[in-house]
Structures are given as structure tokens and as C-alpha cells.
Amino acid sequence: MKNHLLLLMSVLFLSACSQQSDMTASQSSQSSSEAIFTTTSETESTTVESTVETSESEEPKMVYQSGSLIQAVEKNDLEQVKAIIETDYNLNEQNNQGETPLLIATHNNQVEIAKVLILAGADINLQDHIQDSAYLYAAAQGKTEILALMIEFSRPNQDIYNRFGGNALIPAAEKGHLENVKLLLQDGAVDINHQNNYGYTALIEAVALRDGSQIYQEIVAELLKYDADKTLRDNSGRTAEDYARELGYQNMLEQLQ
Structure with missing residues (x-):
């Protein structure tokens, strides 16, 4: 009788140990699964962010046709002028009269557009077919605000003269x-x-x-x-x-x- 009792207690002990082992293994498996999921999610997030950055960096720049800047100045479209000069556009393009965008803006006393062009590095000394430059014209025709911007932010060439041989x-x-x-x-x-x-x-x-x-x-x-x-x-x-x-x-x- 005593032997039977010992045997029964042994069976119960072994059964309890087995259940505890199964629970520990289950918890360990669940933790591992959660860790894998978290790592995977973070990886996927990083991949998404990297894809967005790559997409943004590879976004092509806007390309404007020749004459676009002159046309924007003639329309007095300041925002379009700003957009164009942010690209690799020729600021000193000339029309059939040899006028640059800056000279046209000076003709029309478009102070804000002239300022944007001057600060972007537009040449104030380029002359048109009648030997007017933006600098010479601003001085001769009373475009005082534009003349002041040229003197402050650019470099007038004092060896360039108008069609009468005169300076500014x-x-x-x-x-x-x-x-x-x-x-x-x-x-x-x-x-x-x-x-x-x-x-x-x-x-x-x-x-x-x-x-x-x-x-x-x-x-x-x-x-x-x-x-x-x-x-x-x-x-x-x-x-x-x-x-x-x-x-x-x-x-x-x-x-x-």
C-alpha cells in the first residue's frame, strides 16, 4: 500500500513538471514571435521611409523652354520668375532686340522682379542692340530703386557706355x-x-x-x-x-x- 502511494505521488509530480515546462516554452515562443514581429515592422517602416526619400531625391527638376523667363517678366509674373530662376535657367537670355529679362524689368520699373533677378546674379551690364544695359537705362530713365539695388548688390562696369559714348x-x-x-x-x-x-x-x-x-x-x-x-x-x-x-x-x- 505504501509503495502504491509513492508511485501515485511520483506520477502527479512528473505531470505538474511537464505542464510547467509547456507553459514556459509557450511564453518563450510568444515572446520570440513578438520580437520578430516588432523587428519586421521596424524594418518595413525603415524601408518605406527610405523609399520615400529615394523617390523625393530622384524627382526630376522642371525644365523651361527658352524664352520662358522673358515671357514671365513681360507678364509681370513674379512667382513664375522665382520658379524659373530656381532651375538651371539662363538668366541672361536675350530677345530679338538684345534685351535681357533684367533690362525688360528695368524698362517697366518692375522693382520686385528686378530685385529677384539681381540677387540671382543677372548681368546688369549686358547691352541690347541700341547699347542700353539695365544699369545705364536705370540711371538715365530715373529708375532709382532699381539703380540702388544694382549699386548695392551687383558690380556696374564703368567702362561700358551708351550709344552716345556717355556713362550712367x-x-x-x-x-x-x-x-x-x-x-x-x-x-x-x-x-x-x-x-x-x-x-x-x-x-x-x-x-x-x-x-x-x-x-x-x-x-x-x-x-x-x-x-x-x-x-x-x-x-x-x-x-x-x-x-x-x-x-x-x-x-x-x-x-x-
Whole structure:
């Protein structure tokens, strides 16, 4: 009887051990499965992210046809201009008249578009078929904001002249653009005594070719403040003082004597 009791207890003990072993194995298997699932999910996530990055990096750039930038400027489409210059586009393309996008923007006094082009590196010195450059035109035609941007952010070539052989200062003075005259003189790069094909300086043109009015008296005063040479003579042999005397511009004559 005692032996039977021992045998029964042994069977029960072995059965309990077997169940415990099965539970441990099951938990271990479940943990391994969860770990594999987590690793797989992370791998899949990484793969997805990598695919997106690759897709984005391989996205082709927009390609614009020749003439697109000129067309965008002519339409005064600032956003389109910005989009085009972000690509490998030729900022200095020229139309049939030799005009660049920047020169066209300067013609139209499109200050914001001109600024975008200047900051992007557009050439302010390229000349069209009548020898206007964006820089020369801005100075001659009173585009003061654009001229200021060119002086600040670019490099005007002072050896490039208009079709009359003049620099930026001469027509600015002759056309009465006092603020442009001030900008150019303050910058100091322009030759104040440059003579064009007729021998005119900025000082001579401000006197000889205009009406002697207050604005021109102020321009003469500004030029003299920066030591414009009063003794220079044009191709006819006359000085600015000679013209003031001939034309009866008494205020200017007093300035020049």
C-alpha cells in the first residue's frame, strides 16, 4: 500500500513538471514571435521611409523652354520668375532686340522682379542692340530703386557706355534725375568728368541742354560738391560756364564762377 502511494505521488509530480515546462516554452515562443514581429515592422517602416526619400531625391527638376523667363517678366509674373530662376535657367537670355529679362524689368520699373533677378546674379551690364544695359537705362530713365539695388548688390562696369559714348551719370544729370545723380556720386565709382562723343560732361549737359530750372540748379550744385571739373570744354570749345552765360542762366552762372 505504501509503495502504491509513492508511485501515485511520483506520477502527479512528473505531470505538474511537464505542464510547467509547456507553459514556459509557450511564453518563450510568444515572446520570440513578438520580437520578430516588432523587428519586421521596424524594418518595413525603415524601408518605406527610405523609399520615400529615394523617390523625393530622384524627382526630376522642371525644365523651361527658352524664352520662358522673358515671357514671365513681360507678364509681370513674379512667382513664375522665382520658379524659373530656381532651375538651371539662363538668366541672361536675350530677345530679338538684345534685351535681357533684367533690362525688360528695368524698362517697366518692375522693382520686385528686378530685385529677384539681381540677387540671382543677372548681368546688369549686358547691352541690347541700341547699347542700353539695365544699369545705364536705370540711371538715365530715373529708375532709382532699381539703380540702388544694382549699386548695392551687383558690380556696374564703368567702362561700358551708351550709344552716345556717355556713362550712367551724364544722362541722369541731363534728364533731371537728381536722386540718381546723388546715388551715383555717393557710390563714387562713376567718372564725374567723363566726356561723351560730343565732349559733354554731366555738368555741361545739365547746363547746356536744359532750361536752367531749379532741379538743374540742384544737380549742378551736387556735381560741384563732388568737385566736377568746371574747366572742361566740349567739342565746340565751350565750358558749362560759357553755356550758362550764353543762355542767361544767372543762378547757374553764379554757381559756376
